Amino acid sequence: MENRDTKIGLVIMASGLGKRFGGNKLMEPFGGKPLVKWILDASEALFDKRIVVTRSEAVKELCRELNIECIYHELPYRSDTVRLGLSALNEDKDIDYCFFCPGDQPLIKRDSLVKLTDKVKEQKYPIARSCFGDTMGSPMGFSKAFFEELLNLPEGKGGNYVAKNNPESVYAVSVSNEWELWDVDTREDLEKINDIIK
Numbered sequence: 001m002e003n004r005d006t007k008i009g010l011v012i013m014a015s016g017l018g019k020r021f022g023g024n025k026l027m028e029p030f031g032g033k034p035l036v037k038w039i040l041d042a043s044e045a046l047f048d049k050r051i052v053v054t055r056s057e058a059v060k061e062l063c064r065e066l067n068i069e070c071i072y073h074e075l076p077y078r079s080d081t082v083r084l085g086l087s088a089l090n091e092d093k094d095i096d097y098c099f100f101c102p103g104d105q106p107l108i109k110r111d112s113l114v115k116l117t118d119k120v121k122e123q124k125y126p127i128a129r130s131c132f133g134d135t136m137g138s139p140m141g142f143s144k145a146f147f148e149e150l151l152n153l154p155e156g157k158g159g160n161y162v163a164k165n166n167p168e169s170v171y172a173v174s175v176s177n178e179w180e181l182w183d184v185d186t187r188e189d190l191e192k193i194n195d196i197i198k
Contacts, residue, residue, distance in 0.1 A: 006121045008141070009095040010047040011085030012039055014054040014103030015073070019186045026103050027058045028190060031197050035184060038106035040068060046113055049095060053085040053104070059103070079153040086150055098150075099128075099141035100159050104184040107193060108139065112175045116141065119173050126169035127162070130181060136172065137181030 015037055018025040026036040033041075036052075043050060052063050052070040056175055063070035071084050082100065089095055097120050101108065112130060120128050121140060129140035140159045142150060146169075149162050163170050175181065184190050 006096050007048040007094055008099065008117050008120060009049040009051070009089040010043055010099045010101060011082070011089060012036075012043070012050070012052045012101055012103050013078075013081050013085065014052050014056065014059050014082040015078075016102075016104065019056065019082045021187060021190075024056055024058060025184055025190070026054075026056055027062070028184075030106055030190065030194065034062060035106055035190075036103040037062070039101055039103055039108060040066065040135050042108055042110045043101070043113055046110070046117060047099070049089055051085050053081045053088075053090050054103070061085075077156045078158040079155055080195050082153055082158055083151050086147060090147065095144070097141055098147070099139045101139035102183050105180075106139060106181060106184070107181065107196065109176065109180055109181045112173075112180055113139065115175075119171070123171070125171040125173075127166060128171050128173055129163065130175050131172035132175050132178045132181055135178065135181060136174075138183075 014026050027034045050070055052074060053059045054060055060070050071088055073084055086098055089098055116128055119125060126143050130137050146162055153161055179196050182193055
């Protein structure tokens, strides 16, 4: 397969209920826009296909306004989000590689997403994931060889389950700083990363 023919998709996982946060963290204002819009902006026009998977009506409406494909669902598990996103992404069977990124990881840089996709095209990494030093994080991507495993994850599991089962296939791609890997679980987390962008 030639590099120019490698088709890469992105599933943005925006299905968290925000229980620890105490509300819909994905629509919480951050740096002048909803938290989830940071990854939407950073990833725009970088992937051959992009899908948001959410349980939030507000996120669904935002995606509609931005003309971004969105799957709305009411299923409970991370494995459901992975399956729904990958199934929709690969409907026409021409996606060679799929990245997954949380919707609550606002500081991931566009340059880091470009670096990930370039490495996949150049090096044919079976599994690629972001890292800073020894800390592994998201986004994480998988070649087509792992799609079946991802579509049949145990209840509640995500991409980490596949990566841990196939450690010899995992290649780390460095981001520029540790903040890029931070996600928002609590309001304290949001305050912490808010101090970074000031």
